[in-house]
Amino acid sequence: MPEYEAIIGLETHIQLNTQSKIFCACKADSWGAEPNTNICPVCTGLPGVLPTLNRQAVEKAILLASAMQAESIQPLSFFARKNYFYPDLPKGYQISQYDEPLARGGRFDLPLPSGECRRVTIHKLHLEEDAGKTVHAGGRRLIDFNRCGVPLVEMVTGPDLRSAEEAAFYLIRLRQLLRWLGISEADMERGHLRCDGNVSIRVPGETVLNPKTEIKNVNSIDALREAIAAEISRQIREVEAGRPIRPWTLEWDETTGTLRKMRSKETEADYRYFREPDLLPLRVDEAWKARVLAQLPELPLARRQRFVEQYGLPAYDAEILTEERSLSDYFESAVAAYGGEPKAVSNWMMNDVLRLLRERGLSAGELKLRPADLAQIIQLVDKRQINAPTGKALLDMVEETGQRPADLVAREGLGQVADTGALRALAEAVLAESPDQVAAFRAGKATLIGWFVGQLMRKSGGKADPNLARQVLEALLHEPAG
C-alpha cells in the first residue's frame, strides 16, 4: 500500500477588535446582546445608505500584514462586492476585497515540536465585512443581523501544511500572534477566529496538487485537528478503492465527530465580483503606514530567541515566558528590578507566578503583584530575611492586599528566625517532646532529621531558617545523651 502525504491549506477569518463595525458606527462586539439590537440602516443594507470605512480596522489589518511579513502592503487597494443570496446577508452581497487586496505575499514560520520549522506562505490578506447569523430553532430559521458589518481579515495560506497536527499548531501560533498584536480576541468559541481547511493527498515526491475538499464549521483547534485527520483517512480510503476525490465542501459535526457533504464547491465566477461603487479606493500612503508600523511590537518568536540569548534562559523557559505578551513584559520588568540572575526570576515565575495566574484566572498585566514586588520578594529570600515558603506565601498576600512585600514582612512579623539562640530554644523544646524519636535517631536512624526539622518549622510558625534549624538540631542530637 503506498504511503500518502496530506497537503493542507487554511483559510482563516479573524474578527478585529475595533470599537465599531467596519462601515458604520454600530458596536463591533455584540457578544451576549439580544438578536438584532446592534444594527443600523448601513449594516442591514437599507436603500440609500453609504458605507464609511473604519480607519482602525485598516490599521489593525496593516499590523497583521506586517507581522506576517507581507511582501507588499498595497498603497492602493479596492473593495469589491461578492454577490450571493443567503437570508443572513441583507444586502445580497458582502463587501470584501478581491483582485486588489490590502496585502499580498507573506509567510509565517511555524516551529514544530520536532525542532523543524515549517514555513507557511500567505497568499493574500484582505479586509471584509461579516454576514449575519442564521439560527435554527424549533423547525424555524431565525436571523440575527448583529454580526453584519463586523470587521474581518481573511487570510489564506498556501498548501504548505502536512498533517492535521501542523494545522493545529498553525492556529495556536496564529492565535498567540493576534493576541500579542492586540488586534483580535482570537477566541475560537466566540467566532473571533474561524478556520476552514483545504485538504488533498498525494504520494510523497509528487508535485501535482490533487482535487481538494474544503472543511467548514470547525470552531475549536481540537475540532480542526480531528476534522482534518478524518478527511485525510477518508480520502485515502477513496483513492485506495479507486474512486476519485470530488471537490466537495464538507461540514464538521462536532457532536458525532463526522464530516457531512454540504454542497459542491462554488467557484469564484459564481460570486460575480465587481468593484464596490460606494467606497473610494483604499490609499495607504507611506506616512500612515509608518505611523501604524511604529506600534508593531517585537514578535513572539523573536522575543523567545532574545530571552535565550540575552538572559541565558533554557529554551523551555523562554517558550513558556513568551506565550503571552504581558507575561514576557512582566518577566523583563522583574529581571530589571531584581538585578540578579535572570534564571532565578524565571524559576519564580514558572513555578509560582503562573500558579497564581491560573488560580485567579488573570493575565500577568492584571496582577496587583507588580514585577518590582516579585523582585523584592526574591531579594528578601536571597538575603535570608525570609525563607522560601514565606516568599511563596507573600506572593498571594501582596496580590490580595496590594501592599509592598517588605511592609508586609515588617507588619506581620514574617522575618525569618535565623538567630541561633532562638532556634536552639525551639530545637530543645522539640527534642524534649519527642524522647522516642531522639532515642531512635541516636540509635542510628539518621533520616529522622527531616522529621525534626519539620517539627521545628511548625513551632516557629514556618519562619525558621530551615538550613540553620537543621544545623542546630544536628548539633543537639549529636551531643552526648544526658
Ligand SMILES: [Zn+2]
Ligand atoms: Zn450598523
